[in-house]
Amino acid sequence: MNTDEEYTAYVSGRLLWLRRIAYALCWDWHRADDLVQTTITRLYVKWRHAREAADLDAYVRVILVRIFLKEQRAGWFSRTRLSAAPPEAAARAEDADLAMDLHRALDRVSPRQRATLVLRFHCDLSVEQTAAVLGCSTGTVKTQTARGLAALRVLLDVVATKEDR
Incomplete structure (x- = not known):
């Protein structure tokens, strides 16, 4: 099998996985598709090096997350965000409210x-693996996790308080 065939086989098998991770990052299916497209394009350019990686999925996940973070810093997101659209797949009725609240809070x-x-929590990576993906220390991951969870608790508590009224 030549390198293009290897690349095509890998991407075909991991496309839905990448799309789910991208959606979990940005909560927009169209933007998730753009992130995945950019990721697989960058992967193609680096394929000869990437295919020799010890963990190819981890290598590709790093590319995806770094593209997402770069776009956030560059302001692309704030310039092109038009509106929030409902997810393509309907959630179960009992999970719909929680999913919407979580979506708003994560946003x-x-x-x-x-x-x-x-x-x-979505990709179930360890602190060390997350640090490697983000290119930071494990202490930074722990701090970002703690602060993110604290922010989510506050935001979700505010939503629960409003619903109790």
Whole structure:
């Protein structure tokens, strides 16, 4: 199998996985598709080096998260965000309210905290793995996780308090 065929086989098998991670980062399916497209394009350019990585999934996840964070810093997100759209797949009725509240709360934490929370709890990475993806120390990951969770608790508590009224 030549390198292009290897690349195509890998990307075909991991496209939905990448899309789910991208959606968890940005909460917009269209933007998630853009993030994935940029990620697989960058992966293609680096494929000869990437295919030799000890953990190719981890390598690609790093590319995806770094693209997301770069766009957040560059202001792309604030310039192109038009509106929030409902998710393509309907959530179960009992989970819909919680999912919407969580979505709103995650949207209000910083991009770095959101990336940390997604990597730790959605991708189930360890502190060390998350630090490697984000290119920071384990202490920073712990701090970002604690601050992100504290912010989510406050935001979700505010939502619960409003619903009790």
